[in-house]
Amino acid sequence: AQRVTQPEKLLSVFKGAPVELKCNYSYSGSPELFWYVQYSRQRLQLLLRHISRESIKGFTADLNKGETSFHLKKPFAQEEDSAMYYCALKGELGGTSYGKLTFGQGTILTVHP
């Protein structure tokens, strides 16, 4: 069974400090990993996905298959980064769980001025 774990429910940092939101997963195969973000009073939206190897709003995430992790990082946090962040996993194409997106419990990030 696929599982996503976000060990920190709450994370507080000061503006300008580096931030790392942890995500570990359990999946026997090659998963597709995502980070979603929900700002206050807004819809859940995609932040980034590992297949794109992109940097969005200064955030990056590297898939580490050895450690089964997909941590989200930003070198200098901004107040507008305050939001709920979800790590999510989708099974590989052709697998039985393809199309099923499994979310972690989420981490509330607060960036203080």
Add this chain to the structure above:
Amino acid sequence: KAGVTQTPRYLIKTRGQQVTLSCSPISGHRSVSWYQQTPGQGLQFLFEYFSETQRNKGNFPGRFSGRQFSNSRSEMNVSTLELGDSALYLCASSLDGTAYNEQFFGPGTRLTVL
């Protein structure tokens, strides 16, 4: 273009009743997924539809069902409601449900079961 819309936005029902929620995907999107969000369990996958066919299903009882129409609009039905079904139900659409195409979420329908 217009985003994913869900109707109704809020719903109050009593135990034992049934409910139907509706989701209109972004124009051109053929994949629609449904999720249940609760404070205790977080976001849980219910099912995904693609071209009117259920392609994947989460671990929910048979009381939860869905369907997709030829215009890609989707409905979710919950029969014999229980108190524990109180949740925010989210719908998301994408072009084809693959990781290469972003999944866009709707605002959700807040269901309260009394």
